[in-house]
Amino acid sequence: MQTVERTNQLSLSVDEMLQDYRIACESRQASLAGRKEVFMGKAKFGIFGDGKEVAQLAMAKFFRPGDFRSGYYRDQTFMFAIGALTLQQYFAQLYAHTDVEQEPSTAGRAMNGHFGTRLLDDEGNWKRQTDTKNSSSDISPTGGQMPRLLGLAYASKLYRQNAELHQFDDFSINGNEIAYGTIGNASTSEGMFFEAINAAGVLQVPMLMSVWDDGYGISVPAHYQTTKGSISEILAGFQRNAPGEQGYEIYKVKGWDYAGLCEVYQNASSVCREEHVPVLVHVEEVTQPQGHSTSGSHERYKSQDRLAWESEFDCLKQMRIWLLQNGFATETDLDQIEAEAKEAVKVARVAAWNAFNEGIVAGHKDCVHLLENLSGSIEAHASEVAAIKEELEKTTVPIRSDAVKAARKALRYVRNEKTAAKRELVKWLETAQGENADRFNSYLYSQSEESALLVEEIKPEYTEDSPTVDAREVLQACFDAMLARDPRVFAIGEDVGKIGDVNQAFAGLQDKYGDLRVTDTGIRECTIIGQGIGAALRGLRPITEIQYLDYLLYAIQILSDDVACLQYRTKGGQKAPLIVRTRGHRLEGIWHSGSPMGMILHSLRGMHVLVPRNMTQAAGFYNTLLKSDEPALVIECLNGYRLKERIPANIGEFTVPLGQPEVLRAGTDITIVTYGSMCRIVMDAAEQLQEFGISAEVIDVQTLLPFDIHHTITDSIRKTNRVLFADEDVSGGATGFMMQKVVDEQEAWRWLDSKPQALSAHDHRPPYSSDGDYFSKPNAEDVFETVYAIMHEADPEAFPAIM
Secondary structure (H helix, E strand, C coil), X not given: CEECCCCCCCCCCHHHHHHHHHHHHHHHHXXXXXXXXXXXCXXXXXXXXXXXXXXXXXXXXXXXXXXXXXXXXXXHHHXXXXXXXXXXXXXXXXXXXXXXXXXXXXXXXXXXXXXXXXXXXXXXXXXXXXXXXXXXXXXXXXXXXXXXXXXXXXXXXXXXXCHHHCCCCCCCCCCXXXXXXXXXXXXXXXXXXXXXXXXXXXXXXXXXXXXXXXXXXXXXXXXXXCHHHXXXXXXXXXXXXXXXXXXXXXXXXXXXXXXXXXXXXXXXXXXXXXXXXXXXXXXXXXXXXXXXXXXXXXXXXXXXXXXXXXXXXXXXXHHHHHHHHCCCCCHHHHHHHHHHHHHHHHHHHHHHHXXXXXXXXXXXXXXXXXXHHHHHCCCCCHHHHHHHHHHXXXXXXXXXXXXXXXXXHHHHHCCCCCCHHHHHXXXXXXXXXXXXXXXXHCCCCCCCCCCHHHCCCECCCCCCCCCEEEHHHHHHHHHHHHHHHCCCEEEEECCCCCCCCCCCCCCCHHHXXXXXXXXXXXXXXXXXXXXXXXXXXXXXXXXXXXXXXXXXXXXXXXXXXXXXXXXXXXXXCCCCCCEEEEEECCCCXXXXXXXXXXXXXXXXXXXXXXXXXXXXXXXXXXHHHHCCCCCXXXXXXXXXXXXXXXXXXXXXXXXXXXXXXXXXXXXXXXEEEECCCHHHHHHHHHHHHHHXXXXXXXXXXXXXXXXXXXXXXXXXXXXXXXXXXXXXXXXXXXXXXXXXXXXXXXXXXHHCCCCCEEECCCCCCCCCCHHXXXXXXXXXXXXXXXXXXXXXXXXXXXXXXXX
């Protein structure tokens, strides 16, 4: 471990040092002004980067075009320093301005301090990353930046070591890019931090991790957070002993030491970039002058001695002293810089507020005017409408919803009117609702020409020579074709490499394509996903495997908080077309038979969730996804790999469309809706029902997100007038989801002659053994008896009770 003391040996010009001081002062003034704006009611919440300015300036000096940042919500000074954030944009985010030109990081969708650069153009196409300094989009969960950081660094390794990728110079120049990570000292207690640190050391990737250590996690001091109170001390065993050895370089430096910080980041960046060695920079003695956020004051939990120390060792104060002591500036020079910084922040703040407020005030005035016209054009309820108008008019700091609320309330009173004034208000409201849908609800999924929903269907083709094989060989042939076709495709996961995954779908492919393309990982689901997210952000096409669906719980947080909401939280500014492959449904036992579909559906909005009933359908989905720019989870049937299927002649080309169910069996008496492994059970039950005069139409939904976009299921119900939803999730899970989609959204209730029903598993996980499965999850007898009971209620004479 290297500790760098203060030194005057810097190859920096005076102008550069003074410009650094200017940026630091502007950033500090922005933090101070931001806090005041929150307390004045002009912003809802504030969290700021004060106290971290000098360390971030030093890091920014060695951040080059093509590099990536994966940080947390205190990195404003760094973003200013690399030219990826202006002062006006900073305040636009504080005010939640929804104009992407004014607030390019999130278009007002994330609270302040959440930064990111726009990696996509207006059509959703990749920009050239190697010409720009890049930042992945921040998320709030502490430590959540770590898995993605690992993937950003891993991409550099692939771009350097795989010669076939050298052609993609829009994304990398020979893998020379560093992934810079930042985190607060308390958040290093998160499991994701340790998992990512370990994985980066194993992989030997260019990840430069900075820990801003201010001694606290909100109010909780470091001795409650970290063994020995020091992250660098407990990670000392990661330090490599000699160049070429696996491990880290670890540095310690003071957060107020401008010269020492610059030297550390120069050394750290050099070894990281050139040798692809991960680096940890532990920045100690950092202060946080305004405390954690606007939600409280740090005077409540810091001692007077600590507060006095923080005042003395504030990094701006120490940088000023250093500049003066070394003769780089005079008191007058620095006073002028500080005054100019304060004025620059004021100008930016006012400009941002005016730009934010302009459109809102205009809409507010329009609505007031329309309400006034309405109240003057009616007799009944004119006073109620006038009162609504007056209340709206009194709002001094309006937001968009104020006018919309007023218009909607007023229209209740004039529901029987047919005046021109009412029509004008309705027109205004419809326009406002449409504009606000774009501001607040758009880009959950891709809106580009590469949307998965736009991929053209190509049917599988078979010849007389198409072999019948174990189903896993269908996937093997599909993955073989993918890897041969596109060098950007790679697969990682536990046991994926040497043995070709536990079910052999990648068998032999590591030998054929090398261990960079088909790769074993450690047991670390969260960062397997993170490797995929970061690599996908840099133009690669990863397939990341979670060995069993039950183990998705290890990764559900990062899937939900990061990749699933990426397009949404950047309003189409970033994308990560990650494919997550796993297997679930029926097998044996509590932890190898999972179907937690309700959890997945609720957590992963923004990802597609595909539930193929066999491996041919799965292969078609993989082909579809690789033609799209969206992330997806593919859940294969765990008990289907040894069943027999034919390999299509166009194994690498055929596609299965998303959101389009398939009718597996036509029928006239009842529609049974299901998916995955349940398809075989329901088909078995349908054959048995036919013996007793019941004709069941069986529909495989195929994808749960998106779900039946053409209302195929309702078309079936129009014919049968009865429906049963069946799956292996717990009660109220995916069956409840499907029922709501069909009966409510598709309005299938109009065609029902019997109560819609759901058949799900018991609310516990299945115990081990075949009997455990039979008595825990729906079986063919359950399906038969449930359907029969529905028919008995409809026609008890034709279908007398069984028991």
